[in-house]
Amino acid sequence: MDRANRKRIALIGTGHRGTSMWGINVVKGYGDFVEIVALCDINRLRAERARGFLGIDAPIYADAxxxxATVKPDTVIICTRDSNHDEMIVRALEAGVNVITEKPMTTTAEKVRRxxxxxxxxGKRVDVTFNYRYAPTVxxxxxxxxxxxxxDxxxxxxxxFLDNKHGADYFRRWHAVEENSGSLFVHKSTHxxxxxxxxxxDDPEDVSAFASLRKYGKAGPFRGERCKTCPHASYCDYYMDISKDPWLEALYEDPSREDGYVRDACVFREEINIPDTMSAMIRYRKGVQVTYSVNTYMPIEGHFIAFDGTKGRIQMRQFERQPWETPEHDEILLVRNFGGAETITVPHEPGGHFGGDPKLQDMLFKPDTPDPLNQRAGSRAGAMSVLCGIAALQSAKTGQMVSVSKLLDPAQAIAA
Ligand SMILES: NC(=O)c1ccc[n+]([C@@H]2O[C@H](COP(=O)([O-])OP(=O)(O)OC[C@H]3O[C@@H](n4cnc5c(N)ncnc54)[C@H](O)[C@@H]3O)[C@@H](O)[C@H]2O)c1
Known part of the structure; x- marks a missing residue:
């Protein structure tokens, strides 16, 4: 591709996700197709650190x-916290700019509709970065x-399954407050x-859920403000020494001088108001019934999925982290009714999410990338997955089954 025709991209939010996946990896792997022409973050120091990691000299802005208006990019990539994605998306669209937004697309039904x-x-386009769709086993x-x-x-x-490292990390900062993330039923389960x-x-139709806070927040045995200054550090299982992580030091700890954004906040702090233990039953429009759960303090990381159909069953246990050895591939078990079982081996590929992240970026940045499986996800996919999570949280709070389509179209709820 002629470098003069490269798409001009601006990055909004230069935290971990923005700087790594949508910064360093884009400069390294997609420089022939796109150029990062500006960076935006309300924390100037963090944006400067990010620009250093990217090795570019694009201008920095505090206001998206x-x-x-100044840079006129073709596309913005939104990597701010979930609750202000909508504001960023709508502003960009109204300025005539296409949007790639990190998941979840947003956090409330009203914002979805907006x-x-x-x-x-x-008439502009929103892409939602559902990288899990691109993992080889998926x-x-x-x-x-x-x-x-x-x-059928x-x-x-x-x-x-989220382990005590990854699961706990959602409770160290803004994700742990529902107003910021919509809860993990939205932030995480959107995937x-x-x-x-x-x-x-198909679309989810009805959702019934339970959710509780069993390990973090007020459920914890003691609390401090943050690990760095905590009197309980020597015996807390969740103690994290941020000074041992140069990436977190550079991108968060030092820039926190500017905005007080603490990366190692106490996982037991009182303000935590999201559940850490969640389960849901979902009924799809075509009648498929789902049993789903997510738990955030396990000794294992990964997932299990099984599909039962009229002619057989597919099941898969993906191992991400656990205190025993697992192979560098996944195994899918295919069992035919009244027939035999077959194990299908799928090797992991290089790159984040078992190779899903670079495949997603190929789809978004390399022109004419074929899409036979319909992996490229737009705002509708962003909306339906978020609404399912919003319905689950609402159901867990009210004890009632919640209709997803009524969240999307409140007129239906009034008419019902
Ligand atoms: N797809 C995935 O696997 C994946 C993985 C990690 C994170 N994410 C998503 O990426 C997004 C960012 O996550 P993160 O961990 O980097 O968060 P973060 O909090 O570390 O970074 C967000 C950045 O946005 C900046 N910001 C906040 N409000 C802003 C505004 N109004 N204007 C400009 N900048 C603003 C903050 O200062 C911060 O630097 C989240 O939506 C998250 O869900 C997705």
Whole structure:
């Protein structure tokens, strides 16, 4: 591709995700296709650190609207905290700029509707970065489902395991407050609900859920403000020494002088108001029934998924981290009704999420990348996965089953 025709991209939010996946990796791997022409972050120091890591000399802005008006990028990539994605998305669309937004697309039903309306009004495009769709094992499962080998899917059993490292990390900062992340039913489960929506090519309809806070926040045995100054550090299982991590030191600890954004806040602090233990039952429009759970303080990291169909079953346990050895590949078990079992081995690929991250970037940045599995996700996918999580949280709070389509279209709820 002629470098003069490269797409001009601006990055909003230069935290870990912005600087690594959408900064360093883009400069390293996609420089022939896109150019990062500006960076934006309300924390100037963090943006400067990010620019240093990227090795570019793009200008830095504190205000996204000013950046868009001045730099006029083709596309913005939004990597701010979840609760202000909508504001960033709508502003960019209204300025005539396409959007790539990190998941979750947003955090409330009202914000979902605002984004969908702005996209329709402006004719610009929103891409949502559902990288899990691109992991090799996930692609293989989708191919098997599309082939009809297990007939019509009738139920799914899906359980996601977050360990004491990754799971705890959501409780160290803004994610742990519902107003910022919509809770992990939105922030994290958006990936899982999107996978099911995409696997089934269907929309979730009714959701019933339970959720509780059992380990972190007020459930903890003691608390401090942050690990760095904590009197309980010597015996706390969740103690994290930020000074041992040069990346976190550079990108968060030093820039925290500017905004007080602490990266090692206490996982037991009182303000935590999201559940850490969640389960849901979901019924899809075409009738598929799902049993789902996510837990955030386990000794294992990974997931289990099983599809039952009219002609057989597919199941897979993906291992991400556990205190025993696992192979460098995944195994999918395919069992035909009244037939034999077959183990399909899928090797992991290089890059984040078992190779999913670079595949997503190929799709977004390399022109004419084929998309036979419909992996590229837009605002509709962003909306349906987020609404499923919002419905789950609402159900857990009220004890009532919640209709996803009524969240999308409140007129239906009034008419009902
Ligand atoms: N797909 C994935 O696997 C994956 C993984 C990690 C994070 N994420 C997503 O990426 C996003 C960012 O995550 P993170 O861990 O880097 O968060 P972070 O808090 O570390 O970084 C967010 C950055 O946005 C900046 N910011 C906040 N408000 C702003 C505003 N109004 N204008 C400009 N900058 C603003 C903050 O100062 C901060 O530097 C989140 O939405 C998260 O869900 C996705």
């Amino acid at each position: 609207q000013e950046m868009i 984004i969908l309306d702005a996209e329709k009004r402006t 692609r293989k499962i989708k191919e098997l489902l599309n082939s009809g080998v297990i007939g 899917v009738t139920s799914i059993d899906f359980h996601w 899982h609900f999107d996978l099911m929506n995409w696997y089934l090519d």
